[in-house]
Amino acid sequence: MEKTSALRLPVSRRDEPPHFSKAQVADLLEQVGILLQLTDANVFRVRAYQNASRILGSLEDDLWDVIQEGNITDVKGIGKGIGGLITEALTEGTWGELQSLYDEIEPGMIEMLGIPGLGPKRIKVMHDELGVESIADLSAACESGAVADLDGFGEKSQQKLLDGIELLARFKGRRRLNVGLLYGEAFEAQVANIPGVSRAQLAGSARRRRETIGDIDVVAAVEPDDVEAVSEAIRSLPGIAEVKGAGESKVSVILEASLFESGMDLGTLDGGVFDAVGGDDYPDMETSGTIEAQVRMVPAKVFAYTLAYFTGSKEHNIRMRQLAIDRGLRLNEFGLFPEEEAGDLKGLEAAEFSLEAADEEDIYRHLELSWVPPEMREDMGEIEAAAAGELPELVKPTDLRGSFHNHTTLSDGVATLEQMARAAMQLDWEFLGISDHSQLLNIGGRQIGADAEDMLAQGEQIRVLNEGWEDAGKDFRLFHGAECDILPDGSLDYDDATRKALSHVVGSVHQLAGWNNRDEQENTEALIRAIEDPTFTILGHPTGRILQGRDGFPFDLHQVLRRMGELNAEGTLKSVEINASPYRLDLDWRFCRFARDQGVPVCINPDAHDIRGLRDVWFGVQMARKGWLAAEDILNCRSGSQLENQFSN
DNA sequence: GCCGTTTTCGGCCCGACTGTTTTCAGTCG
Numbered sequence: 001m002e003k004t005s006a007l008r009l010p011v012s013r014r015d016e017p018p019h020f021s022k023a024q025v026a027d028l029l030e031q032v033g034i035l036l037q038l039t040d041a042n043v044f045r046v047r048a049y050q051n052a053s054r055i056l057g058s059l060e061d062d063l064w065d066v067i068q069e070g071n072i073t074d075v076k077g078i079g080k081g082i083g084g085l086i087t088e089a090l091t092e093g094t095w096g097e098l099q100s101l102y103d104e105i106e107p108g109m110i111e112m113l114g115i116p117g118l119g120p121k122r123i124k125v126m127h128d129e130l131g132v133e134s135i136a137d138l139s140a141a142c143e144s145g146a147v148a149d150l151d152g153f154g155e156k157s158q159q160k161l162l163d164g165i166e167l168l169a170r171f172k173g174r175r176r177l178n179v180g181l182l183y184g185e186a187f188e189a190q191v192a193n194i195p196g197v198s199r200a201q202l203a204g205s206a207r208r209r210r211e212t213i214g215d216i217d218v219v220a221a222v223e224p225d226d227v228e229a230v231s232e233a234i235r236s237l238p239g240i241a242e243v244k245g246a247g248e249s250k251v252s253v254i255l256e257a258s259l260f261e262s263g264m265d266l267g268t269l270d271g272g273v274f275d276a277v278g279g280d281d282y283p284d285m286e287t288s289g290t291i292e293a294q295v296r297m298v299p300a301k302v303f304a305y306t307l308a309y310f311t312g313s314k315e316h317n318i319r320m321r322q323l324a325i326d327r328g329l330r331l332n333e334f335g336l337f338p339e340e341e342a343g344d345l346k347g348l349e350a351a352e353f354s355l356e357a358a359d360e361e362d363i364y365r366h367l368e369l370s371w372v373p374p375e376m377r378e379d380m381g382e383i384e385a386a387a388a389g390e391l392p393e394l395v396k397p398t399d400l401r402g403s404f405h406n407h408t409t410l411s412d413g414v415a416t417l418e419q420m421a422r423a424a425m426q427l428d429w430e431f432l433g434i435s436d437h438s439q440l441l442n443i444g445g446r447q448i449g450a451d452a453e454d455m456l457a458q459g460e461q462i463r464v465l466n467e468g469w470e471d472a473g474k475d476f477r478l479f480h481g482a483e484c485d486i487l488p489d490g491s492l493d494y495d496d497a498t499r500k501a502l503s504h505v506v507g508s509v510h511q512l513a514g515w516n517n518r519d520e521q522e523n524t525e526a527l528i529r530a531i532e533d534p535t536f537t538i539l540g541h542p543t544g545r546i547l548q549g550r551d552g553f554p555f556d557l558h559q560v561l562r563r564m565g566e567l568n569a570e571g572t573l574k575s576v577e578i579n580a581s582p583y584r585l586d587l588d589w590r591f592c593r594f595a596r597d598q599g600v601p602v603c604i605n606p607d608a609h610d611i612r613g614l615r616d617v618w619f620g621v622q623m624a625r626k627g628w629l630a631a632e633d634i635l636n637c638r639s640g641s642q643l644e645n646q647f648s649n
Numbered sequence: 650g651c652c653g654t655t656t657t658c659g660g661c662c663c664g665a666c667t668g669t670t671t672t673c674a675g676t677c678g
Contacts, residue, residue, distance in 0.1 A: 048650035052651090
């Protein structure tokens with residue numbers, strides 16, 4: 001049997017502390033949580049590592065500073081154990097006794113966790129009893145019938161595991177938000193149309209607008225007498241590849257692309273993204289993929305509770321339940337009721353005693369909170385803000401008056417200046433920023449970017465077009481920018497004179513090779529050098545990540561944003577982009593609030609390569625909402641004439 | 650492993666579904 005290589009702890013690449021970055025430690029803690037699951041570890045111990053990883057991921061302070069000041073255990077969720085581990089890792093570069101845990105677990109066992117319906121307990125049983133260490137081992141053990149003979153297993157479990165292995169190969173985990181919403185909204189509409197369904201609504205991570213979606217949750221209001229007929233109707237809908245299960249309150253299915261009558265619309269991608277997600281194989285992979293979906297059927301009077309419950313997140317729900325418990329109440333998907341009245345009653349019976357809730361606002365009000373928009377339900381401080389009545393008024397797609405980073409035929413776009421401008425006007429925008437690639441960019445040896453001369457000629461074209469609109473009394477203008485490559489030494493493409501002729505410079509890292517194999521601090525310093533250039537305006541797709549394609553390069557984004565904040569305070573506009581392409585969504589929404597708090601305006605850019613691509617700003621707005629941003633925090637929400645003044649300074 | 654204006658020990662959110670069981674464990678969200 002083929003052996004996968006053993007798991008290794010991260011090794012320091014530095015010869016002095018801090019030996020590891022915050023991101024490295026967070027990743028490690030996450031992995032330890034997974035490994036512990038595969039031993040007999042206490043579930044709460046596992047959760048402690050998962051929590052610590054999440055907390056570290058959103059810790060704004062410099063981790064090394066916190067360690068040196070001895071404050072690590074002041075961070076809520078990090079105690080003596082994990083705090084000591086982190087301290088040792090950063091100061092000494094070692095990981096305590098963790099190596100023995102790493103030696104204990106085969107990497108193949110972690111892959112097995114991806115098989116639907118298989119969890120750590122049964123992986124451990126099969127490992128201990130049958131020596132199963134990988135998916136290939138598991139496949140063989142099932143084929144031979146050995147799994148069915150184990151205590152607690154049977155023929156059905158064995159067949160389900162074989163089905164699950166095939167599913168895993170076909171399905172590859174989560175789907176990007178754009179794809180998840182295509183499935184989710186189409187499925188929601190079909191369920192809503194079934195006789196006996198008075199109301200159906202998409203919940204889950206799709207409603208929270210997570211950047212990737214694991215499965216589709218739809219809540220349907222169905223009275224008990226209709227459940228059987230509705231359940232039957234759901235199972236016969238088109239686009240269902242398989243029915244996974246059906247009970248009195250839930251139908252669980254697997255959806256495939258035949259759900260879409262007119263095929264799946266994947267939009268157009270730029271070359272770099274296309275290659276990162278699979279190149280020529282990508283369209284087939286995407287359209288042959290599947291996604292799990294569940295419909296929860298509940299009586300109309302508890303609909304709001306079920307919707308809130310299945311919208312999540314899990315972490316947000318746990319906090320909500322705790323608030324209920326503090327008030328002597330029990331909160332679940334059926335209601336909110338006094339513990340003593342509900343007693344031992346379960347499910348819908350206990351809900352007879354529930355406080356009424358016509359909508360989600362009522363539920364939050366019962367717990368003395370203002371309604372929390374679904375995008376914010378991640379337990380990132382929204383409960384506290386809702387209790388204090390301090391939730392922000394989130395930006396809406398209609399608040400945008402334009403965007404700054406778009407391409408034309410001058411580089412790798414497929415539409416002309418005029419076509420892009422017309423499309424922007426149809427969106428009721430007041431401005432459109434054109435930012436074609438600078439000369440250094442080439443993909444696969446072919447130059448994509450524009451020479452300085454052509455770039456300057458485009459400026460002249462834009463000047464003429466703008467004059468035309470001004471003469472016609474039309475409140476619309478193009479801003480002439482460029483997407484300038486940031487070189488590994490932190491310098492910007494083009495000479496000074498060319499960049500000075502532009503209204504704005506979107507600085508982006510494209511040649512990742514030079515950045516991926518460097519120390520985090522070196523990258524951070526290079527980026528800061530680029531941003532300090534007086535012509536630099538917008539940091540484009542900051543990390544370079546492609547969702548489900550590749551990770552971004554390592555650097556300290558907090559440090560970069562802090563420096564951008566200082567420069568803004570000195571009066572020079574430095575903005576950070578949320579690249580709204582659903583393949584990027586970079587700036588990550590988790591950094592939005594930090595940027596805002598540093599005084600860095602965020603801009604939402606579609607990075608459009610054709611006129612349809614402009615509509616991708618919608619995804620960027622969703623991320624800004626997840627990141628708590630209001631219209632006043634977003635550069636695109638300023639008027640065209642106001643921006644004209646800012647860019648000419 | 651973390652946490653604590655009742656607690657330094659004993660909790661840690663809650664229920665549905667499935668497959669294996671004669672009352673429950675594992676998995677999922």
